[in-house]
Amino acid sequence: MRKAFCDSLLETAEKDESVILITNDLGFxxxxxxxxxxxxxxxxxxxxxxNMIGVAAGLALSAKKVFVYSIVPFVTMRCFEQIRNDICSANLPVVLVGVG
Structure with a gap:
């Protein structure tokens, strides 16, 4: 599933220069x-x-299409307040991708 996601994102990024991928020390x-x-x-x-969520919000405010990739607890629980305050309250189009 991870490879399918990355392949799909690569294809999307080739067509759209505003696509940005952010991660927090992951890759495998x-x-x-x-x-x-x-x-x-x-x-x-x-x-x-x-910080990853804050950066994603800032980039989304700059008309970038942001994908945030991490393992589930790191992309949700550790940064829940930033998701709520930085992304959701501004209704920003940031895609959170949780794996594992």
Whole structure:
């Protein structure tokens, strides 16, 4: 499923230069093709889940199509307040992708 997601996102990013992928120190050889092909549109924020959501919100406010990729607890529970305040309250089009 992870590879299918990345393949689909690669295809989408080839057609749309506003697509950006953000992760927090993950990949497991799945995200590397995106990083290699679109290095300027790939952000690894490290172990900073709350910051990852803030960055995603800022990019979405700049007309970027943002995909945030992490394992489920990191993309939901660790940054719930930032999701609520930064993304949902502004009704921003950020896609959260939880795996594992």
């Amino acid at each position: 050889s799945v995200l590397e093709p995106f990083e290699q092909k679109f290095a300027k549109r790939f952000l690894n924020v490290g172990v900073a889940e709350q």
